[in-house]
Amino acid sequence: MLGAGTQANPYIIQTPADLNAVRNNLTAFYELGNDIDMSGFGNWNIILLFDGQIDGKGHVIKNLNNSGTGNTEATACGLVSNTDSTKSFVVKNLGFENVNFNNTANAYRMGAITNFAYNATIENCFVTGKMATTTYTGAIAGLVRGVSSIKNCWSNVEIITTSNAYLSGIVAQAIENPVVENCYAVGLMSGAYKYGISSGASTAAINNFYDTQTTTTTTSGIGTGLTTAQMKDQASYTNWDFTNVWGINGDYPYLRVFGEPTPAANIGSVSVSSFLSNLSGNTETNKKKGITLESHLNPIFSITTIEKSTKKTIVGYSLPIGSSVQITSRTVNAESRNVNSFISPISSNVNAIFISPNIGNVNVISSVSPIIGLNNRHGKVSRNIESHISRLSAVSSAFIPIRNEVITAWCEAIYNRSCAVKIYNRSNLTIIENPSDVEVI
Template identity: 40%
Template sequence: MLGVGTQSNPYIIQTPQDLHNVRNNLTAYYELGNDIDMSGWGNFTPIGTSSEKFMGNFNGKGYKIKNLTINSTTAYVGLFSFTENATIQNLAIENANVVGQNVNYVGILAGNITNSTIKNCYTTGNVSGQYGIGGLVGWHYSGLIENCFSHANTTGRGRVGGLVGNGATSNSLVNKCYSTGLVTVTPDPNLYNGGLVGSHVDSTKVTNSYFDINTSGQTISAGGTGKTTAEMKQQTTYVGWDFTNTWGINNDYPYLQIFGVPTAPPKKETITIQSYVNHIHSKTSKINKSTKQTQSFLNTIQTLSERHTSTKRTISSYTLPNATSVQKQNRTVRSVTQHVTSYMNPIDSIVERKTKTIQQLLSYINHIKSNVIAVAPIQNKIVNASVYVIENTSTVQFEDNLSNTYAIENPSVVEVI
């Protein structure tokens, strides 16, 4: 992953694999670079153990880890198994499913925190285990949880709370937090359960914090104040909270500004609509479409066609001069006149004739327009009407173009020595 793990240059987590690799350095600085979808990862192993605790700094930067699944048979279950002297802030975990099979100390964010700070974080989803089960943190041994909330449903056998399962010491501080998730304790529903905190050694260490008595199914808590759903959606309920820089509220539960304004879930509503209209009357008429052929008559139109033929034939042929030389020599010198015959192969010439013929003769005339103006007789005077016809003769040109053929005869030259 990017970065070197220092405060000035932290590791940047961008993929599920990057998140898994946090366990390789439990004391470094980390930041989320984007939302992380864990739906394709499968069962995630918690980061750290009770013997090798996470002691680093993890800053979510307002991003979210979504669809986290953890199913463990070892105690201290959560994204972080066990933290000590750690800081986790600005982190959201949505739609998580965290299960501790017959084990204790289970929370979506952390199974146990010791001397650690959790700020500006929230969780949604489901979490279950035996004892010490919380929607955010299972076992809060010491440290500060501030400006956090949980909408997660929690289930366990005892010490089960909507936000924190158990506040183990007087140094387990909770401030300005709330929870709304359903809290279920089985088989004994009265064994340390609470809407916000399941159990706490000193409930006064939980300050300015609230839980929804309607959605949690709980009217008690080891710290925090129970409010109705309607009251939980009113800003006046939250005494001392910073709704300028940290929190926001918009006719719903408070939200952390660093994550933006939450999108309201779609509401399903059935609406029955009855519509009444008068009877619709329609009139049908028969429409016939008739096509008639119209002919117009004019006087005879006379056209003049001419044919022009141009024929040009010129034949020319050129060949280079041909020269032959015949020599006859004898050792005996005689004065004899002999006739020597010279033979040459026939000179072939190619005469090519090209003819271009245009056979189709077309005659075009423009449309003839005629105007007839008739004036009704007035005072028995005779009015004559005239009809004018304009004739436009066509011209047709025909040309034959023949190739040229040339012929030159060059006699042979015979020399006798």
């Protein structure tokens, strides 16, 4: 460990191994350099006859596990112990978070910081976690005597017993009137004999409180029982220093040396619904005759419009680049003609310009895959116009009536398909312009 173990230059505890090494020099001064997680250390053995000082400096020891076995002091539960009336120790500014102690196989007293101590000074400390016991147990200390004091400490430890053990929120047994001052306890105790602060009494005990609702007891040799609401009210804590030592923020008081705690999130049932309708399809019917329109939108804006009264069926499938086939004049004779357009993958225009004296049915088919389609129908006789489009665009137009003419535009081969347009982050699309239009006049 860093340091020299003196009061001016204490040893710095930074790892579980450093904490365990305290037993190698029982009279030295120690400080924590950081929080220490003991979850991987295994079973902790209590440090006997400690005669030094540990200053946590506002750090915490987490997940300290201790299972007492046999009936010896060496296998009892606690961080340190001192059964010698000629020795003393100090533990201050140190938190114990989530201790897990089980002393059911050991008859010695139990406490998170000490199970038994002469001349112990414990200040500005807290303990949370669970303890199981068959003997005298206090969340902070099992027994203190001699010139001992426990000041400005709190506990929230669940203590369980199946025997007639005495359970206490701070110190199980207080002998020879130790100072117990400005402490509180809120942890649940399950057993026949349970006491809010201590089962014993002390003439030097002042300003101590325990939660009668959470501890499930109204009995204590030391301290005053309050309701949970009163325990969270600063006015309940007579003569406590809420400027330098304690703070309170609507919950139980906290020790300022550890910083203000972050309130736990109050999360209840939460429903979140997301409705995605980011693209638009518009279908308009402007005249009175029966008209069937179908628009398939995936996933780009499409508009289909009918503006004349002739009965027609129009199907439009859309997505981006163009092919156009147009008939713009009349044929000079009645013979059939075919116009083919092969596009890969950009636009092509094929125009058939001819005149015919005979007016009959006209079929204009543009089958484009994958292309956007624009279908315009001009004329008065019955006609079918179909456009199948995905990714490129096709335009098929018949402008004046002609007879027995077939014009076909076909986009068959699309090269380099891996370069087809792909739309990312679809949920953010709202309207994409450049629509596929179907118009019949």
